Amino acid sequence: AQSVTQLDSQVPVFEEAPVELRCNYSSSVSVYLFWYVQYPNQGLQLLLKYLSGSTLVESINGFEAEFNKSQTSFHLRKPSVHISDTAEYFCAVSDGPGSGGYQKVTFGIGTKLQVIP
Amino acid sequence: DAGITQSPRHKVTETGTPVTLRCHQTENHRYMYWYRQDPGHGLRLIHYSYGVKDTDKGEVSDGYSVSRSKTEDFLLTLESATSSQTSVYFCAISESQGVPGYGYTFGSGTRLTVV
Numbered sequence: 001a002q003s004v005t006q007l008d009s010q011v012p013v014f015e016e017a018p019v020e021l022r023c024n025y026s027s028s029v030s031v032y033l034f035w036y037v038q039y040p041n042q043g044l045q046l047l048l049k050y051l052s053g054s055t056l057v058e059s060i061n062g063f064e065a066e067f068n069k070s071q072t073s074f075h076l077r078k079p080s081v082h083i084s085d086t087a088e089y090f091c092a093v094s095d096g097p098g099s100g101g102y103q104k105v106t107f108g109i110g111t112k113l114q115v116i117p
Numbered sequence: 118d119a120g121i122t123q124s125p126r127h128k129v130t131e132t133g134t135p136v137t138l139r140c141h142q143t144e145n146h147r148y149m150y151w152y153r154q155d156p157g158h159g160l161r162l163i164h165y166s167y168g169v170k171d172t173d174k175g176e177v178s179d180g181y182s183v184s185r186s187k188t189e190d191f192l193l194t195l196e197s198a199t200s201s202q203t204s205v206y207f208c209a210i211s212e213s214q215g216v217p218g219y220g221y222t223f224g225s226g227t228r229l230t231v232v
Contacts, residue, residue: 034220043207043223044160090159105221107152109159 002027002093006108013081014116021076021111023091033074034092034105035065044090050074061085086115120144123208123224130231136195138227140208142188148211149191150221151175151183153204160207166191198231205229 007022025031032051036044048059055067065076074091091108121142130136140149151163152175162175164183172183180202182194195202205228209221 036221036223041226043225044209044221045223046220049220107160109157 002031002095002104002106004091004093004106004108006091006111008111009109010112010114012114012116015083016080018079019077019081019085019113021089021091021113023074023076023108025072025074025091025093027093027095029095032094033065033067034094035059035063035074035076036090036092036107038088038090038110040087047076047089081113081115083115083117085113088112121208121210121222121224123206123227125227126225127228128230130198130229132199132231133197136198136229138193138206138208138229140191140193140224142191142210144210144212144222145188146210146212146222147188149185150209150211151181151191151193152207152209153177153202154207154226155204163193163206195229198229200231203229203231 003026005024011021013019034049035047037047038044047063048057048065050057050067056064058064063076063078065074067074088110090110092105094105124139148167150165152160153163154160161177163177163181164172164175166172166185169185169188172185184192205226207226208224211221
């Protein structure tokens, strides 16, 4: 069975400071890992994903995440945050398609990033 | 989000009444999902569909039913709404067809309040 733990429910950080949002997962097989972002009153948007290959993945808006298999982690980082990064961030894990091709995805409970001016 | 719309966006209903939420996609994706989002629980899967008339239960399916008569529409029905079903409901689609990792595209959500 797969599961995701997001260790911090809220993370306040000053504008232009670095931030790390932590995510640990458990799975018995190879995994695919995702970070989604949810802005207020909106649905979730895919921020970045790890499928295979390079363990460091980047998004177009400066976030990056590193897949660490030995520590079963997929922490999200940004070296300098902006006010517009204020949102809730969800880590998710999938162990690939099951019967019928259904891709089971398990989400963490979310981390609210509050950027302080 | 482009390609996927949910209706209504907000609804208040009384306990015991039936409620139907609609998800419509224009992406021709095979897979569609209904999630509910609650504080402290994140997103939990209610039901999903892997094709027309092909649906299955998720982890919190009690009290919910779904139907998919066309590729583009996935309906979620609360047969007799209860206060515990007050939540924000999200529809999602994915194009995974045996190749994982595409990720989901989410709708904007329906905020349902049962009074």
